[in-house]
Amino acid sequence: MENAKKLISVVIPTMNEEDNVTLMTETLVKIFTEELPEYDYEIIFIDNYSRDNTRPLIRGLCAENPRVKAIFNTKNFGPMRSPVYGFKQAYGDCVIRLNADFQDPPELIPTFVHEWEKGHKIVIGVKEKTEENFLMAFIRRQYYKFLRKITEIGHIENFTGFGLFDKSFVDVVRQIHDPMPYFRGMVAEFGGDYKTVLYVRPNRRAGKSKNHFYNLYDFAMAGITSYSKVMMRLATFAGFAIGGMSILVAIIYLIYKLVRWSWMSTGIAPLVIGVFFLGGVQLFFIGLLGEYILAINSRVLDRPLVVEEERINFE
Numbered sequence: 275m276e277n278a279k280k281l282i283s284v285v286i287p288t289m290n291e292e293d294n295v296t297l298m299t300e301t302l303v304k305i306f307t308e309e310l311p312e313y314d315y316e317i318i319f320i321d322n323y324s325r326d327n328t329r330p331l332i333r334g335l336c337a338e339n340p341r342v343k344a345i346f347n348t349k350n351f352g353p354m355r356s357p358v359y360g361f362k363q364a365y366g367d368c369v370i371r372l373n374a375d376f377q378d379p380p381e382l383i384p385t386f387v388h389e390w391e392k393g394h395k396i397v398i399g400v401k402e403k404t405e406e407n408f409l410m411a412f413i414r415r416q417y418y419k420f421l422r423k424i425t426e427i428g429h430i431e432n433f434t435g436f437g438l439f440d441k442s443f444v445d446v447v448r449q450i451h452d453p454m455p456y457f458r459g460m461v462a463e464f465g466g467d468y469k470t471v472l473y474v475r476p477n478r479r480a481g482k483s484k485n486h487f488y489n490l491y492d493f494a495m496a497g498i499t500s501y502s503k504v505m506m507r508l509a510t511f512a513g514f515a516i517g518g519m520s521i522l523v524a525i526i527y528l529i530y531k532l533v534r535w536s537w538m539s540t541g542i543a544p545l546v547i548g549v550f551f552l553g554g555v556q557l558f559f560i561g562l563l564g565e566y567i568l569a570i571n572s573r574v575l576d577r578p579l580v581v582e583e584e585r586i587n588f589e
Contacts, residue, residue: 278314279312279313279314280313280314280366280367280368281313281314281315281316281365281366281367282306282310282313282314282315282316282366282367282368282369282370282387283315283316283318283364283365283366283368283369283370284302284315284316284317284318284369284370284371284372284383285318285320285357285360285361285363285364285369285370285371285372286298286317286318286319286320286360286371286372286373286374287320287321287322287353287356287357287360287373287374288319288320288321288322288324288328288332288374289321289322289323289324289328289350289353289356290324290325290326290328291324291328291374291375292324292326292327292328292331293480294374294375294376294480295319295328295331295332295335295374296331296335297376298374298376298380299317299335299339299342301380302315302317302380302383303317303339305380305381305383305384309384310383310384310387313387314341315341315366316341316342316343316364316366317339317341317342317343318343318344318345318360318363318364319332319335319342319343319344319345319360319374320344320345320347320356320357320359320360320363321344321345321346321347322347322350322351322352322353322356322580323346323347323348323349323350323351329346332344332586333586336586336587340587341587342587343585343586343587343588344584344585344586344587345359345360345363345582345584345585345586345588346582346583346584346585346586347580347581347582347583348580348581348582348583349581351579351580351581354454354455354456354457354496355453355454355455355579355580356579356580357371357435357457358447358455358457358579359579359580361439361444361447361457362444362447362448362579363588364444365441365444366441367440367441368387368390368438368439368440368441369438369439369441369444370383370386370437370438370439371435371436371437371439372436373434373436375478375480376476376478377475377476377477377478378399378434378436378475379399379473379476382399382471382473383438385397385471386399386437386438386471387438389438389469389471390438390440394467394468394469395439395440395442395443395465395466395467395468396437396438396439396440396443396461396465396466396467396468396469397437397438397468397469397470397471398430398433398436398437398438398461398468398469398470398471399433399434399436399437399470399471399472399473400430400431400432400433400470400471400472400473401432401433401434401472401473401474401475402432402472402473402474403474403475414432415431415432418430418431418432419431421498424498424504424505425504427459427462427463428462429458429459429462430458430461430462430468430470433458433461434458434475435457435458435461437461437468439461439465443461443464443465446464447460447464451576452573453572453573453575453576453577453578453579454496454569454572454573455579456496459496495565495569496569498565505562506562506563506566509559509562509563512555512559516552516555520548
């Protein structure tokens with residue numbers, strides 16, 4: 275009896291990607307047909323409430339090819355929740371996650387699969403270079419370096435979630451019930467040894483990026499609040515340090531006043547500066563504390579990642 279082909283699941287999150295979904299599907303079908311014919315495949319689109327022509331195009335692709343599947347969300351559940359939910363719905367022998375905008379080059383899939391067959395349970399794409407503007411690339415690099423220093427799980431620099439993941443890791447992710455999942459942290463914490471493949475990340479092929487400032491801020495704070503105690507402990511250390519400095523300045527001021535009693539007059543400038551400085555420090559750490567409380571609140575509520583409106587080709 276001939277052995278059944280291994281199934282490779284490709285999960286693609288979408289939101290207003292009408293210019294990319296058709297070409298992405300054609301590219302993936304060509305790769306599996308010409309370069310990986312010994313594998314079966316499925317392409318799973320998880321659509322996060324697109325308001326353009328993305329959904330009709332995906333419906334057409336599903337009608338043409340039963341290997342193309344779709345999950346449509348009832349609303350936009352954000353760029354952290356929807357992709358992880360789609361990832362959990364894939365039951366192939368391995369799961370490949372990539373974006374629809376061609377910034378994650380699908381041409382790397384055969385390389386990922388070959389490394390997987392060598393025994394690597396996780397094969398990830400790591401950006402060696404990027405075509406995005408210098409300022410954004412610099413901010414990303416500094417953030418990842420900062421995150422590695424304040425956490426204990428060894429965050430992966432320049433990793434966006436693009437890669438191949440064995441079903442054993444996917445099963446672990448299914449067991450994680452986190453309403454605000456930080457996928458990159460999951461890979462670093464639970465992925466074990468992984469193989470990296472370097473690539474140059476191009477700009478979007480078409481369309482506009484959906485990652486505005488608040489989305490990027492959510493990603494950044496999720497990485498900090500989920501995996502680091504350092505920031506809150508820094509507040510304690512800062513409190514001790516500022517308190518000690520205040521006592522020292524008060525003693526110096528008292529001595530100087532006793533020695534120069536007759537003509538010393540510093541005015542209110544030091545008082546005003548001190549009040550604004552301490553106020554700024556307090557507001558910073560109160561805001562940071564609020565981020566941790568928000569993270570706790572979202573986990574206590576334990577809401578579902580998404581609510582589905584429709585599934586296609588899953589029967």
